[in-house]
Amino acid sequence: MSVELPDQREPVIEGRPDLFLNIIWFDGFQELVRQHNKLQATVASQQDQINDLISRVEALENP
Known part of the structure; x- marks a missing residue:
């Protein structure tokens, strides 16, 4: 995946060239x-x- 050349990105799902994963998504996921x-x-x-x-309450109830 290339940030500088968006035409060379790999599609997220094979056969769906319109779906791409942007590098910004990784930052959002990490956050x-x-x-x-x-x-x-x-x-x-x-x-x-x-x-x-x-446990404190139980200790007070059962001296």
Whole structure:
């Protein structure tokens, strides 16, 4: 795939010369993966905090 010469790009689907994958899509996909990973880390952290709170409440209920 060539950025300078768009006529020499490889089609995404064989037989569909009108479909091409632009290099900008890769940057967007990388950002999407970064945001997803960040969200997953946030969810995991919140779940750890919830589990800690549950264990504290259980400890208070059962002296």
